[in-house]
Amino acid sequence: MVTPATILYMIFTFYPILKSLTMVTQKWQGLRSTYIGLGNFTRMMQDKVFWQALGNNFLFMAIQIPIMIMLALILAVMLNQGIKRGRGVLRTIFFLPCVTSLIAYSVLFRMLFQTNGLLNNILINLNIINAPIGWLNDPFWAKATIIIALTWRWTGYNMVFFLVGLQNINSEIYEAAEVDGANKIQQFFKVTLPLLRPVILFSVVTSISGTMQLIDEPNVLTWEGGPANATMTAALYIYRQAFVLNSDFGYATALSYVIVLISGLFALIQMKTLGRRDE
Amino acid sequence: MSVARRWSISKLLIWIFLFVGAVLCVFPFIWMLIGTTLNPNDVIAGVLVPGKEFPLNWNKAVKNYNLPQYFLNSLKIAVITVFFGVIVNSLAAFGFEKYRSKARERLFSFFMLSLMLPQIAIVIPLFKEMSALKLLNTHAAIILPSIMSPFIIFFMRQNFQMFPTEIMEAARIDGASELYIFFRIAFPSMKASFVSAGIYMFLSQWNSYLWPLMTILSEDKKTLPIAISSMMRAYTIEYGAVMVIVCISILPALVLYLTMQREFVAGLLGSVKG
Numbered sequence: 001m002v003t004p005a006t007i008l009y010m011i012f013t014f015y016p017i018l019k020s021l022t023m024v025t026q027k028w029q030g031l032r033s034t035y036i037g038l039g040n041f042t043r044m045m046q047d048k049v050f051w052q053a054l055g056n057n058f059l060f061m062a063i064q065i066p067i068m069i070m071l072a073l074i075l076a077v078m079l080n081q082g083i084k085r086g087r088g089v090l091r092t093i094f095f096l097p098c099v100t101s102l103i104a105y106s107v108l109f110r111m112l113f114q115t116n117g118l119l120n121n122i123l124i125n126l127n128i129i130n131a132p133i134g135w136l137n138d139p140f141w142a143k144a145t146i147i148i149a150l151t152w153r154w155t156g157y158n159m160v161f162f163l164v165g166l167q168n169i170n171s172e173i174y175e176a177a178e179v180d181g182a183n184k185i186q187q188f189f190k191v192t193l194p195l196l197r198p199v200i201l202f203s204v205v206t207s208i209s210g211t212m213q214l215i216d217e218p219n220v221l222t223w224e225g226g227p228a229n230a231t232m233t234a235a236l237y238i239y240r241q242a243f244v245l246n247s248d249f250g251y252a253t254a255l256s257y258v259i260v261l262i263s264g265l266f267a268l269i270q271m272k273t274l275g276r277r278d279e
Numbered sequence: 280m281s282v283a284r285r286w287s288i289s290k291l292l293i294w295i296f297l298f299v300g301a302v303l304c305v306f307p308f309i310w311m312l313i314g315t316t317l318n319p320n321d322v323i324a325g326v327l328v329p330g331k332e333f334p335l336n337w338n339k340a341v342k343n344y345n346l347p348q349y350f351l352n353s354l355k356i357a358v359i360t361v362f363f364g365v366i367v368n369s370l371a372a373f374g375f376e377k378y379r380s381k382a383r384e385r386l387f388s389f390f391m392l393s394l395m396l397p398q399i400a401i402v403i404p405l406f407k408e409m410s411a412l413k414l415l416n417t418h419a420a421i422i423l424p425s426i427m428s429p430f431i432i433f434f435m436r437q438n439f440q441m442f443p444t445e446i447m448e449a450a451r452i453d454g455a456s457e458l459y460i461f462f463r464i465a466f467p468s469m470k471a472s473f474v475s476a477g478i479y480m481f482l483s484q485w486n487s488y489l490w491p492l493m494t495i496l497s498e499d500k501k502t503l504p505i506a507i508s509s510m511m512r513a514y515t516i517e518y519g520a521v522m523v524i525v526c527i528s529i530l531p532a533l534v535l536y537l538t539m540q541r542e543f544v545a546g547l548l549g550s551v552k553g
Binding site (some may be wrong): 005020078100115260 | 371493532
């Protein structure tokens with residue numbers, strides 16, 4: 001019964017992994033390849049754009065994930081405890097952004113964030129800004145655009161995880177806390193947050209792994225990692241090395257090993273934290 | 280009284296927060312729908328009153344941008360992937376869960392290990408392999424590698440834990456074969472899980488971007504996501520028509536979500552159940 005899956009796995013996952021072990025030692029020019037040993041790795045050390053791209057990945061992680069997790073938590077707690085009506089409808093609405101494909105919403109946001117576009121018009125009409133912001137042309141604002149877009153797309157997704165987590169918390173705990181005189185805010189920090197810790201950790205880890213692989217948004221929303229590589233990510237840079245710029249598959253493979261290494265490290269942390277959940 | 284007032288102010292703040300959040304979530308969708316009725320300049324300028332250009336935009340989307348072709352390509356690829364994917368992965372999951380052995384357990388952990396592998400690391404050597412197999416620029420290149428999914432195997436295995444082993448023993452005494460048990464007993468009794476797995480596979484294939492972008496070169500074989508992204512590359516962009524196409528590309532997911540919300544979310548949440 002497991003045979004068909006195993007065969008497909010061997011051909012389309014395991015064999016490519018093995019093949020990459022030889023590719024990583026080669027320099028590819030068009031269809032020709034020459035053995036260069038660890039040459040790709042020494043080249044990588046001097047590749048400023050790659051490290052800049054990797055830095056962008058970490059920047060997006062450090063800023064976007066905390067904002068998103070916090071918003072998702074607030075929404076989940078409000079839906080669960082703050083209101084009595086409209087819970088189902090609001091949950092449906094908050095999850096709605098998750099049904100869009102990454103390309104669809106990237107294109108939509110690209111149109112929305114044009115310098116002469118709707119977002120700037122609204123902000124100017126509300127007197128929040130005086131002059132249009134170059135969302136897609138300015139390095140700082142382009143990064144902000146990616147962060148806003150990611151937050152729009154994924155907050156509801158994480159909120160649903162938190163809602164499930166909240167529903168698993170026994171309401172008697174809150175009743176006991178209330179008897180002890182804890183107000184809503186104390187209850188949130190002393191009861192809700194500690195009990196949700198495993199779910200939050202899971203969300204953080206999934207988001208880290210997603211941000212590590214970020215590619216669709218910088219390629220379409222801010223266009224090819226622009227402006228001036230301000231939103232270039234490691235995965236997008238690797239794709240461009242292999243398919244757009246040099247078709248050097250050996251070098252691209254070597255770069256992808258860095259992402260594997262980092263993802264592996266995060267996965268290790270994940271197993272440690274999820275392991276703790278079972279105790 | 281002051282307690283009552285504080286209570287209502289915090290209620291009010293909660294509702295304002297939720298309302299603003301809901302508006303932000305829904306607004307891009309509404310803007311997209313309005314955009315399908317506007318001319319390109321009005322789309323970008325952000326006119327928020329519906330116009331009269333929907334028929335024109337629809338025609339451009341169909342004739343200039345070849346929407347039906349891309350739609351059918353995406354649909355064909357997604358449906359074939361779901362059909363074979365659900366069978367192959369749930370069979371494997373059933374095997375792992377109900378016919379346990381040390382070797383299978385090891386194979387399962389081996390599969391799960393690849394869940395952590397970033398896509399970008401696989402696709403580059405996979406591209407070379409596809410090139411050697413002469414499969415580049417075919418839909419088979421997109422379908423074949425996405426049929427086997429470690430995540431769906433994991434998800435279905437979790438679900439099969441709830442399928443009682445006693446039924447299988449009873450069926451065996453009645454002379455049923457193992458495949459009969461799977462297709463005629465497990466499948467009908469666990470339909471919701473299969474639907475969740477199918478929705479999940481459909482969406483990930485329907486939305487997949489990077490791999491089709493690498494493998495598909497000719498215009499007539501493109502899927503919706505890569506067609507949309509190459510439309511944005513053009514010198515003049517028919518924004519109204521692009522809105523129509525983006526709208527159509529979101530539609531299947533939207534319909535699945537609104538009609539089968541429970542199964543839809545179950546697939547996405549599958550990873551935390553364990």
